[in-house]
Amino acid sequence: MALALKPKAPAITPEEMQRxxxxxxxxxxxxxxxxxxxxxxxxxxxxxxxxxEIELDEMMPRVRAILGIK
Known part of the structure; x- marks a missing residue:
């Protein structure tokens, strides 16, 4: 029997997402x-x-890693 997974609710408000x-x-x-x-x-x-899912301070290190920038 397959179980239906409930989608994870966003951690922020729709207004914050739009911002x-x-x-x-x-x-x-x-x-x-x-x-x-x-x-x-x-x-x-x-x-x-x-x-x-991530905050602003986590974004640039991840982008730099993808681009190979130290």
Whole structure:
């Protein structure tokens, strides 16, 4: 018999998710103005931040690790 798994509830409010989403988009736009494009391999890190799985101070070390930046 298969058990249905309940989806994990977000740790943050929908309003906080929207605020984080806007912050990530703003950073993408700022980088684009500098001629930089987001690396698709980093998208799961940004998504984890937006939904509250990680905090801002955890985001950049993960992105640096993906990009091989010390």
């Amino acid at each position: 984080r989403r806007k912050m990530v988009r703003s950073a993408f736009r700022s980088n684009a103005m500098e001629g930089l494009r987001p690396n698709p391999a980093c998208q799961p890190v940004f998504d984890a931040y937006i939904v509250g």
